[in-house]
Amino acid sequence: MAQKLAFRHLRAIQYRILRRSQFRRTFLFALQAGSPLVRSLLASLTLLAVAMAAPVAAAQKVALFIDVSKPGPKIDRNLFGQFAEHLGHGVYEGIWVGPDSKIPNTRGIRNDVVAALKAIKVPNVRWPGGCFADEYHWRKGIGPQRTVTLNPNWGGVIEPNTFGTTEFMDFLDQIGAEAYLSVNVGSGTPQEAAEWLEYLTTAQPTTLAKERAANGHPAPYKVAFLGIGNESWDCGGNMTPDYYLSQLKIYSRFVRNFNPAQQDKQQMLKIAVGPGGSESRWTEWTDAIMKAYQSHTWSWDMNGLSMHSYTVVKWPPSFTSVGFGETEYAQILKSTLEMNSLVEKHSAIMDKYDPEKKVALVVDEWGGWYAPLPGSNPGFLAQQNSLRDAVLAALNLNIFARHADRVRMANIAQMINVLQAMILTDKEKMVLTPTYYVYKMYVPFQDATFVPATFDAGTFTHDGITLPRIDAIAAKDKAGKLWLAITNVDPNQSAEIEVTLAGMNAKSAAGETLSASKVDSVNSFDAPNTVVPKPFSAKAQDGKLTLKLEPKSVTAIALEQ
Ligand code: AHR
Numbered sequence: 001m002a003q004k005l006a007f008r009h010l011r012a013i014q015y016r017i018l019r020r021s022q023f024r025r026t027f028l029f030a031l032q033a034g035s036p037l038v039r040s041l042l043a044s045l046t047l048l049a050v051a052m053a054a055p056v057a058a059a060q061k062v063a064l065f066i067d068v069s070k071p072g073p074k075i076d077r078n079l080f081g082q083f084a085e086h087l088g089h090g091v092y093e094g095i096w097v098g099p100d101s102k103i104p105n106t107r108g109i110r111n112d113v114v115a116a117l118k119a120i121k122v123p124n125v126r127w128p129g130g131c132f133a134d135e136y137h138w139r140k141g142i143g144p145q146r147t148v149t150l151n152p153n154w155g156g157v158i159e160p161n162t163f164g165t166t167e168f169m170d171f172l173d174q175i176g177a178e179a180y181l182s183v184n185v186g187s188g189t190p191q192e193a194a195e196w197l198e199y200l201t202t203a204q205p206t207t208l209a210k211e212r213a214a215n216g217h218p219a220p221y222k223v224a225f226l227g228i229g230n231e232s233w234d235c236g237g238n239m240t241p242d243y244y245l246s247q248l249k250i251y252s253r254f255v256r257n258f259n260p261a262q263q264d265k266q267q268m269l270k271i272a273v274g275p276g277g278s279e280s281r282w283t284e285w286t287d288a289i290m291k292a293y294q295s296h297t298w299s300w301d302m303n304g305l306s307m308h309s310y311t312v313v314k315w316p317p318s319f320t321s322v323g324f325g326e327t328e329y330a331q332i333l334k335s336t337l338e339m340n341s342l343v344e345k346h347s348a349i350m351d352k353y354d355p356e357k358k359v360a361l362v363v364d365e366w367g368g369w370y371a372p373l374p375g376s377n378p379g380f381l382a383q384q385n386s387l388r389d390a391v392l393a394a395l396n397l398n399i400f401a402r403h404a405d406r407v408r409m410a411n412i413a414q415m416i417n418v419l420q421a422m423i424l425t426d427k428e429k430m431v432l433t434p435t436y437y438v439y440k441m442y443v444p445f446q447d448a449t450f451v452p453a454t455f456d457a458g459t460f461t462h463d464g465i466t467l468p469r470i471d472a473i474a475a476k477d478k479a480g481k482l483w484l485a486i487t488n489v490d491p492n493q494s495a496e497i498e499v500t501l502a503g504m505n506a507k508s509a510a511g512e513t514l515s516a517s518k519v520d521s522v523n524s525f526d527a528p529n530t531v532v533p534k535p536f537s538a539k540a541q542d543g544k545l546t547l548k549l550e551p552k553s554v555t556a557i558a559l560e561q
Helices: 002-020 025-033 036-052 112-121 131-137 165-175 189-203 207-214 243-253 278-292 326-336 338-353 385-402 435-439
Strands: 061-067 081-083 123-126 149-151 157-159 178-183 226-227 269-272 304-311 360-368 406-414 423-425 428-431 450-453 453-455 459-461 465-468 471-477 480-487 495-502 509-514 534-539 543-547 553-559
Touching: 002 385, 002 450, 025 036, 025 459, 036 112, 061 471, 061 480, 081 189, 112 165, 112 423, 112 428, 123 165, 123 226, 123 406, 131 543, 165 178, 165 189, 178 189, 189 459, 226 243, 243 269, 243 278, 269 360, 278 338, 326 385, 326 459, 338 360, 338 480, 360 385, 385 406, 385 435, 385 471, 385 480, 385 534, 385 553, 428 459, 435 509, 453 471, 471 495, 480 495, 480 543, 509 543, 534 543, 534 553, 543 553
Parallel strands: 061 495, 081 123, 081 406, 123 178, 178 226, 226 269, 269 304, 304 360, 360 406
Antiparallel strands: 061 453, 149 157, 423 428, 450 471, 459 465, 471 480, 480 553, 495 543, 509 534, 509 553
């Protein structure tokens, strides 16, 4: 009992130290990053607590404090965006099967996929690429006669262009998402892009508008986001920052959205190509674009700076997406956590030129990139999706949410059958991945208000790799309900989270938890329910709400007063 009281007292001291600091999260991140002063202070407190408390159980407890009275920025729903490139079976077979297919479809678009995507409330879809976008010529994909071309980026296969503008906009309409179009800067012209936008958005009876009407859509479409090029420093034309800037200014000026409903409100947001890493090449790129933005005139503008960052560890991608152990689990998660410093590095440069944070950092390609599945076309980037990917997704979504003032959009790569997908299909079969379920569990966080959560993440070490054991975010949804998402990264030890709230008295919690027996557990066509969420609930006892989390799990719960 004395030990218990002493432990409580120590926790109270830890709380007070943390609560006094304006930078509670920074403090905890400093611990993870290895700041010697903070590390030794917390380590001593923790060691003392461990020594005085009952040996194992107490060591697994985590005190989590949420101050409901201190709301932060909005967690933009667009952080949960998707990316669908003409690549492998991402579009063809994944979305498009054609109206004559035996697979149930609506105007050629798979019904099972649409129903699954509706359930995760996809806010926006980036299309048609990726590297593909800089070779895409939109006119080849409209009207009754489509031009058959090639897809040299991705396996050199035939591109039938049967899925074009009409089909993409129909798909968005069916799933209830907004359009994020990437226009061709690499091999296209400003005129081609400007005409695409006129075709899509004008309500006036121009020749292009009449062509759109003849193709089945008299009303103008809404285009919410315009990506001006893709990786223009590499597959998009290997441009220097200055060369790209000259293109950006021209495209920004002339590629107009004419939709009358998007003139004052809901204006189309223009997203410039941004960095692809942390090295000086990338910081110089961000610096150049943001410096130009700072002195931009009326004639051009940008609302977002794109950033691409995959979790790869080694290039070419050699980690397998199935059949791996805890070492690879720890290596991949360690690498994925670098997203935090990457976001902070580029945000700091953006702050220099845009302290009001008018320009969003748009992480429009991210996710785990592993070796192609044996027997698959290496150009199709086909991989399985495991419990490790669910944890990876939650950690990244949490990083984005913690930087929600600057990171206002993100698009996981890619939606179906490619890289870290939500959905895998094989002819008529469809399976939902562990990553899909994380997106489903995080739906309440879309457009919710970030609420700071403070906790000592602790660590776990495997094979010399040390990771934070716990990660968590909290947010208040539009109805005022408080949500908590907690990840227990430790693959073997459960965690007990003692929740303390300021400004609210939580009596119970209910939601879902996602885990499985192994770090590489997957959902397959034969066993689609290996990694699926289970109901989770907890009730406060003696005024204390304790959550028991399974090892390697992601849990999302609402707290009830
Ligand atoms: O997502 C696959 C590819 O990765 C994209 O086409 C490209 O933008 C990135 O390099």
